[in-house]
Amino acid sequence: MSYTDKTPNCNMHEAMVSYLYDEASVEECRQVEAHLVECRSCKEELEAFHRVRGMLQQWQIDDLPVVRVETTARRSFFEVLRELFTLMPVWAKATGAVAALMLVLAALGTEVSIGKQGFSLSADITRSNKRSASDAEQIRVDLRVMVNDMILASERQQKDELTMKLVALESQLQSAHQSDLVRLAASIEDQRARIKTIERDIDRREGLNLADILFSELTNDRDERRTDKKIGD
């Protein structure tokens, strides 16, 4: 029997893994076994793969996580809405009801008027005659005026807010400036006091030096006189 080294012609990759995991067909088994008899390299590789598999099997899992899936029943959109409505506070329910009513009235084209006759409602669908073109024009003009008024009011409000902000800013700056001045004055006073202390210190030292000089001159004169006297004797 003569073994050969592995060559690119071996081309047994797929068949070999199938054989390794007992998934090879009869034909594949026959081919692989015949090849292993001749090819030393593939034979060694297959043995190595068996060893790798043995090592892989050493890694077994002991612990297990606690998996919890919240399996609450799926609810429909209306069920969710109903629950939301139940949980709502009374004021929210009332607001919702009024809003809904206004929407319905708006959809019906209802006109609300308060006059001498009191409060009255009239729905578009109940009126037989339609609004004339002049009415529509009047409404358009009124709307334009209303929108312009709203824009002007908004601009005025913005302007007022801006002015107030500027005033507040100016006040802040002034107070900051004042406090800076006070700090500066205190600092100057402090420096002046230090300078005075230093001046006093210098004066004292100069006085001491003068005394030393005078004192030392007197001592020298006395010593000289003593020396002269000794020489005369």
Add this chain to the structure above:
Amino acid sequence: MELSDTQIIERTLGGDTDAFNLLVRRWERHIYGLTLRMLGRDDEAKDATQETFLSAYRNLSKFRGEAKFSSWIYRIALNICNTRLRGRSRFVISIEEQREESGFEPVADTNDLGDNIQQQQITLHVRRALQSLPAEMRQVIVMKEYEGLKFSEIADILGIPLSTVKTRMYTGLSEMRKRLERLREAI
């Protein structure tokens, strides 16, 4: 008689939501094993397992009975693992890969160690070697070696040709052989 996965799913979709927990108990060990071996970190694997079942529950109505539930949930788990792996720092992985590719240094003369410690050593090195493989090879090895799936099932789960699965398996084993060779010599 034990209910099949499909029957449990039908019950869950029919309103018996607690039935889903039967599926969780049946598959949690498999999914945890898959995620742990794919991610290599216990805490992350636990999170991924939880996420897998939660995702499965939320999308249960999309499950088609044509495929097996196991294939479907393995696919969900792998997608979650791949997303987490992509989110990891490339720098950290590259350092790990560099270290693993140079082989493993056994920490001590294992002849002097007890069997238990020796097995722990092997487990540690296997774990590290597996982590250093590219994810596409690792997932094939994990599904084949630990989950015992057939190559055709793996191909179905991953949506790739059977020959590609076998090639990845072959390359993955060759890489593992290289990485574990020094360990074998040491023990």
